[in-house]
Amino acid sequence: MEGQQQQQQPPLDQVIALAVQQAVAAIIPDLVNHLAQNPPNLNLPAPIINLSPNLANVIAAAMPQPPPPQSREPLLRKPDDFTGNKKDYREWNMKITSYIASANTSLNTDEKKIRFVCSYMKEKAGVWAEEQLTARTTNQNWMWNDFTNQMKERFVDKNDKEIARNEIATIQQGNTRAEEFFTKLASLRIRAEYTDPLHDAIIINRLKLGLKTEIVTAIVASGNEPATIEGWRNRVIAVEEALYTHKPKYEVKNSFKPSTTSSSSRAPPPPKPTPSLPLGDPMDIDKMRKEGRCFKCHQKGHLARDCQNRRREVREIWMDLSTEEKRELTELMTANNQSDFTPPQA
Template sequence: MSGSSLKGTTAVTGVKPTELKIGAPSDFDGDQKNAMSWLYSVQTYLLVNEELYDTDTKKVVYALSYMKKGVAHSWAATFQKVSLEKTPPSFGTFADFTKYFKESFTSPDTVGTAIAKLYVALIEFFSQGLKPFITNRIHMMETTPTKIEGWYTQAQKFDAKWRKVNEISGRKEKKMFHPRNNFSKEKDPNAMDVDGVRLSKEERDHHIKEGRCFGCGNKGHLSRECPDKGKTPQKKVKKICKIVEVEESDDEEKVAGPSIALVNIARALGKDF
């Protein structure tokens, strides 16, 4: 039975049609994600109850009655005010209401939405190639970049800082002092090194008694004033060989040859007599 037939029947019988509360819409708060589904539910309900909502004004006012939350409430209040201030008051057609509603609560920028989704995918792909600590630093920023350009910039900054820290750490490690081990061979605790020549306690006492230089073995000067100071030990040994003679024996005989001190010095230098 058509709608016109029902209206004719109502007019003849005088019976008021009953409102079928099937799929009544919920309150709309202005969320764009739910805008179209809410509008469809309003249109469906009005179609089922077209005998009751048989004018544009009834349909528009019905839709406005479910816009009670959030920004939708402010929008509906403004729409009602403008409509009632017209002369005469008019809510316009339901088709115009539907068009105005879509312009206000749905996003026509499908290209912009697609680009935004692309940015998210690019950021995800880019962040997977970064060092984990750089990704974490960017996410921990007070304002995390929402575009790939921002991620590029911040990643470069944090990477440069990381390289600088590593460079400084590397320099410090290279400058660390590692003392050499010069004590691999045991030394006689009673011996004394003088300018590279090793003297025992007895030899040192003998040099002091004779007034000899600890370095070259000559008399008349101290080791700090030695003219041969700084020369190689081998040169010192050759010079000492020329000037040193063993001391007089108990029977006042002299024996040519190296002294005990000279022998010890030569042995210390790897020489044999």
């Protein structure tokens, strides 16, 4: 009988396998519920640990784990060193702050940012940076905003506003593209503190002197000048594209017609139209606004957008064109999506 009972007992490996199957079957519902509630991080439920610690470890190791956090490398090129030249500071500061913003996790504290900036300061700027690093004590918390204000105080020219205003007063497009011209102008406006809408009249009149003559002529002759700087920007870029990419035959007679003679006998370029409002202090704008004067002709009784002096100038330019030139200019503006273009009436 004892022999028969021993033969009827299953092998030990089968007993272990059966126990494992039963343990797995018992914990699967709890495991599924747990994973559904906590997919990113696997914290094993108590039944797994109580029933079979080894099995719990095996299952945990087999489950997909979240990838370790990785610091995103900046996409921008690292800035050049800053030597302390005040003319270079604004551009350098813009580049290095943009790089820090793109660095994400690698420069995520004020102290890391400050030390990173100091590492790109050489010569005169490097001496100043070393003084800042030396003056810091271990108990002192570095504040990024305080540091940037100190840099601005040290490296921004005290006369920067007046310098920017003088640059606006003499800005010329030359051979640069319109997009680059307006990008530079936007930077100068911030430095000059010409950001109020009341300053638009000053900037627009300066644009007419600084942009290429043929571009200004095409826009003025359209009879529908933009009223804002952004409007001028969009129109100038579009007209530039039409004039120099498609190369139409459009020309303007008399004072606006480009000379076709050789360089040795070429006549001097015609003077550009004088601005209706000189570039001056913003207080001039405020004064005229309070007195109810036009920003263009300085007369009382109407706004700049209703000024008749500009309209007479546009009509004179238009009437000076030949029939063929009028037709080509109309086609140019229409092809350039200037659907609101209306030829001036005599």
